[in-house]
Amino acid sequence: MxxxxxxxxxxxxxxxxxxxxxxxxxxxxxxxxxxxxxxxxxxxxxxxxxxxxxxxxxxxxxxxxxxxxxxxxxxxxxxxxxxxxxxxxxxxxxxxxxxxxxxxxxxxxxxxxxxxxxxxxxxxxxxxxxxxxxxxxxxxxxxxxxxxxxxxxxxxxxxxxxxxxxxxxxxxxxxxxxxxxxxxxxxxxxxxxxxxxxxxxxxxxxxxxxxxxxxxxAARNGPALFARHFPVLRQDGHKYDRGHTVTLSGGALHTGAARLAARAALRIGSGLVSTIGDAEAARVIAAHQTAVMVAEVDGPAGLALFLSDRRRNAAVIGPAAGVGDTTFAHCRMALAAGCACVFDADALTSAAGRADILWRERTADLVLTPHDGEFARLFPQLSGLPSRAARAVAAAKESGAVVVLKGADCCIAAPDGRIAINDNAPPTLATAGSGDVLAGMIGGLLAQHMPAFEAAAAAVWLHGAAAEGFGRGLIAEDLVERLPIALQIAENHLRGRGQAG
Ligand SMILES: NC(=O)C1=CN([C@@H]2O[C@H](COP(=O)(O)OP(=O)(O)OC[C@H]3O[C@@H](n4cnc5c(N)ncnc54)[C@H](O)[C@@H]3O)[C@@H](O)[C@H]2O)[C@@H](O)CC1
Ligand SMILES: [K+]
CATH class of the missing domain: 3.40.50.10260 (YjeF N-terminal domain)
Structure with missing residues (x-):
């Protein structure tokens, strides 16, 4: 092997x-x-x-x-x-x-x-x-x-x-x-x-x-890389077998990112999904969501309590969360709860200069999803390495996390040195909210007990497949709604039939 x-x-x-x-x-x-x-x-x-x-x-x-x-x-x-x-x-x-x-x-x-x-x-x-x-x-x-x-x-x-x-x-x-x-x-x-x-x-x-x-x-990213670990839908399965993803919202005016992530987690198969936020945010979220649950959770202590229910086994922290000590504290609480975590966007920026605390406190699978700017803030000491691939691998080794360095040639690196390079992303993916959808997809796969490297690789590839062929006009909401098509394309690849017609 x-x-x-x-x-x-x-x-x-x-x-x-x-x-x-x-x-x-x-x-x-x-x-x-x-x-x-x-x-x-x-x-x-x-x-x-x-x-x-x-x-x-x-x-x-x-x-x-x-x-x-x-x-x-x-x-x-x-x-x-x-x-x-x-x-x-x-x-x-x-x-x-x-x-x-x-x-x-x-x-x-x-x-x-x-x-x-x-x-x-x-x-x-x-x-x-x-x-x-x-x-x-x-x-x-x-x-x-x-x-x-x-x-x-x-x-x-x-x-x-x-x-x-x-x-x-x-x-x-x-x-x-x-x-x-x-x-x-x-x-x-x-x-x-x-x-x-x-x-x-x-x-x-x-x-x-x-x-x-x-x-x-190193590998080219593709369905054969993650198929063996992709969640299987058992005939006698139950939604509770497929995990519970939690996405943390920003304030009342910043709930969209966590809502996008939540819907993506649900579409990718997470059995249950909750979006949580403070009292005002929760009311806004409740007005938008149907299948995704809503809960009012106040501050890091509230998050700790909410995640103490071990059935809530994956958390997405960062999309539109706000940069600062509170978001950093939310990250630490999620790690302490022992659930699998995705840290994205503001979570990454909030950790700049003190990320080693997170690496030390990591207890379960952790996936980081920086773009180049966030990466440079989080891992300034790695900026001299010659390529994005080298930087992603070094960051994964240093943090113990799976690192998804986003971009047109998205690099997914594991702490053991494996790296998948993605090449199915059309330029239309560079649109507001696209990263929130990706973070939610990774969270949804982690909730279903997929190993972090394969979960991240699968999410990145499916994200690209969801966008492929749509053309101009693609917005983040479309990505979520096209996930069933992307999942079908992945299945067709594995059956050797190429792209869905
Ligand atoms: N048996 C094999 O090893 C096979 C190799 N193959 C071919 O062999 C290639 C690799 O061959 P080599 O290892 O000989 O390497 P290359 O043919 O790529 O280049 C090496 C030569 O170029 C010189 N050189 C390197 N950088 C230079 C620069 N910037 N300016 C001027 N000169 C420079 C070196 O001094 C050396 O003479 C592969 O890319 C592939 O095309 C194929 O024939 C398949 C079989
Ligand atoms: K050549």
Whole structure:
């Protein structure tokens, strides 16, 4: 068993190197892998684009080695192909030298003039071995390629760091990237994701069994990641089996966020849901809610009393709660009650500078759902880490909580080092109240006894699936009402039927 599902695993460049070595040690020659890799790229091109004048840019390592294969295969298919080599062909070593020797077409100097008349550019300069910022010759070439030409990247667009999606000085912007065996975190993390274009993951003959010893910790988020832990609706089940989620409201003028969270918790299957607030707030809430219960709860002591009923087993604290000592005290009370907690929005800001108290007092599952600004306030010491993924993992390790670092490439990190990177969120999700819905969904899944990492991953994916296809005009209320569709889409994925029609 691997820490993350083998199908969804994302490999760092070092892990991909191990996968290659294990395969070669197992008896498949490196040149066979390279031939398979180059053929996969050529096939992806042939499946999409008509024959046209093509330039293959070949780098000094094995990424360049793949490039010579692509050039040969495209030429065989009738393309007019030239190569342009960054390093002298005579200086190439190993498998790349073997493949370069098999190329019998033109090799042009590595200068922008090589692009003249060429409409398809294959970027085989650097892949997993990118080790430093691109130099001026490569940057000049990227600039000269411009926007008018089609770019196909071998493995990764050169300049994109496969481990974290950061850009080393500059990078190609590909229409299509063809990678091998498994994708890398850098394909899914911005800014790398924006440079990747359509991503094809090709089988080059590496057996998934190599993942057993590599045991990758990163995965693309998807139903297979959380399905095993998703709450099952038993025929003989009872609503009390499916937990009781509590969402804490702000004052009378700030009840909407907790109400959205509550309705989302109910839609995701929490057996019972209560929204609680002070006397004035409770009256406003009562005027809006039907299936969600309402209770008047005053201050941290009132919250402690309310949560002392252990059937109330999940709490969502933070949406429109107000920033300050009272919200911080509410967080501490919820932790002391021993229920699973989601701390969002104002709860996170209220904890800035004193969050270590919460980490010490954590007694049960805790999920934190910061966006970048809240994260920076909560974990200022982690701001120097190079990527959102690295920051999320470090924060999870430090806090002992599952950290959902929200954004277009939402990162869900567990204290044991696992990380899921989400890629199904449309830009329409950036709308008021969307985060409140997400927090409620996580709370609703925690109430149903789902482990925190899987609960957070499921909520993030379903949140994206609920928004997908709606288009402009989406508001947070729509997300809640579309959750049944999202749940159906997840089920269809698991049955191998893809998206619901
Ligand atoms: N057997 C294997 O390991 C396989 C590897 N494959 C390909 O091999 C690639 C990895 O090959 P390598 O490890 O040789 O790495 P790369 O080919 O990505 O790059 C390494 C070379 O580039 C140089 N370099 C790194 N950064 C540079 C920069 N900014 N400016 C100038 N030079 C720079 C290094 O000194 C080295 O010569 C993968 O991305 C994939 O395309 C595939 O052929 C499948 C099999
Ligand atoms: K490349």
């Amino acid at each position: 691997t820490s993350v599902p083998a199908d969804l695993a994302l490999l760092t460049t070092e892990e991909m190197g191990r996968a290659d070595r294990l395969t070669i040690d197992g008896g498949i020659p490196g040149t066979t892998l390279m031939e398979n890799a180059g053929r996969a790229v050529a096939d992806a091109i042939l499946a999409r684009y008509p024959a046209q004048a093509t330039l293959v840019l070949c780098g000094p390592g094995n990424n360049g080695g793949d490039g010579w294969v692509v050039a040969r295969r495209l030429k065989q298919a009738g393309f007019d192909v030239a190569c342009s080599a960054l390093a002298p062909v005579a200086a190439l070593r190993g498998d790349a030298a073997v493949m370069a020797a098999r190329w019998n077409g033109p090799v042009l100097p590595f200068e922008p003039a090589a692009l003249d008349g060429r409409t398809l550019i294959v970027d085989a300069l650097f892949g997993a071995g990118l080790a430093r910022d691109l130099d001026s010759a490569v940057l000049r070439m990227i600039e000269a390629v411009g926007e008018g030409r089609r770019v196909v990247a071998v493995d990764l667009p050169s300049g994109v760091n496969g481990d974290d999606g950061t850009i080393r000085g500059g990078a190609f912007t590909a229409d299509l990237s063809v990678t091998f065996f498994r994708a890398k975190p850098g394909h899914l993390l911005y800014p790398g994701r924006a440079r990747t274009g359509q991503l094809v993951v090709a089988d080059i003959g590496i057996s998934p069994s190599v993942l057993e010893s590599i045991d990758p910790k």
